Amino acid sequence: MTPLRVLTVDDELLALKRLRLLLQTMPHIHHVGEANNCGDAVARIHDLRPNVVLLDIKMRDGSGFEVVEAVAERPNPPAIVFVTAFDQFATQAFDCAIVDYLLKPVESDRLARALSRVQQRLKAIDAEQRADELHQILRNLRSGPGTEGAQGYETEFWLRSSSGLVRVPVDAIDYVTSADEYISIHTPSGSHLMRGSIRQFTHRVEPGLFVRVHRRWLVKRSAIAALSTRPIGRAEVVLRSGQRLPAGRVHMKQLRDLVRSNDGRSLY
Structure with missing residues (x-):
């Protein structure tokens, strides 16, 4: 089986370390690198060409959605698995049936299931379809009905x-x-x-x-x-x-x- 190339993105160093240690225990997984901000994430996706990105949603310099938007236009874009501390946007994305999500703190069995799902997904669709799905994620999250109140507060x-x-x-x-x-x-x-x-x-x-x-x-x-x-x-x-x-x-x-x-x- 061809190893799955995984890039991890999070602005918390402990979260990156946890993901790194978990990935090291999993067969057929190649952890190609990590990034701790949005700009670095986009650059590393371009340079390292991972199959999948474990992507934090809220970071100090921006949003994981900005990373998705930046890489959606690239040839052969990676699959995205959102990582979140119970953020409602990740649930919206999952409801679209086009990405998976991980809740912090990430557990080994849940990470393994997410990566297995990605492997199956990559076998089933081609690069053009993945690009279309990334655009669909952005459309659904930006224009779909949210879970926040009229003034931007959680309900x-x-x-x-x-x-x-x-x-x-x-x-x-x-x-x-x-x-x-x-x-x-x-x-x-x-x-x-x-x-x-x-x-x-x-x-x-x-x-x-x-x-x-x-x-x-x-x-x-x-x-x-x-x-x-x-x-x-x-x-x-x-x-x-x-x-x-x-x-x-x-x-x-x-x-x-x-x-x-x-x-x-x-x-x-």
């Missing part, structure tokens, strides 16, 4: 679960907690991990929907029923579901005002 997230990707509407999220490089999204039906920070999450959703109750806790305003003060003086946020979450002292004034403005209910 849903596609998050990883044990059974694959699940759609989680922002309206279904009760609270968010931070955990190292990830946040945990909590809904009545379960919890899901998402790469990023609470600060990044607040920038992606409509302002005012969530309120900070603790350094590591963010709660949807409409999910708050009341505040409770324990005998030992510790304050808690009581959700409409009955769940109790710790409340930091620096956030108490804002929380009291919020609870009273919601329905006139006071502390108990």
Whole structure:
């Protein structure tokens, strides 16, 4: 079997290292190189002529879509596998049935399945068809119906679960907690991990929907029923579901005002 020539593109050095180590363990795979920005990626695709590019979507100097656009006109363009930290655009691309995607952190078995899919795809279509598909990706992602709100804010997230990707509407999220490089999204039906920070999450959703109750806790305003003060003086946020979450002292004034403005209910 002819080795599959793979180029990896990501602006995170640890992500590149992880991909490099995983690829080294896989038969019939030749890792031809890597790039950590969009401009370098386009140049290396031209020089190294990989069969497939594992391409990050959001990078410091631009978007992976810009790389796709730059190489779509080239003869014999590579197959593209998007790499993303749960970005909704990758799910859109996958729904077009023309590319695959990998979720960070990339797992060995998922990477192997993606590359197997690429190998089958390359056998089935020629270079001209691949070029047409790259153009179709761009058309679908730019002009198709998006998952963002009217002002550019997210209305849903596609998050990883044990059974694959699940759609989680922002309206279904009760609270968010931070955990190292990830946040945990909590809904009545379960919890899901998402790469990023609470600060990044607040920038992606409509302002005012969530309120900070603790350094590591963010709660949807409409999910708050009341505040409770324990005998030992510790304050808690009581959700409409009955769940109790710790409340930091620096956030108490804002929380009291919020609870009273919601329905006139006071502390108990």
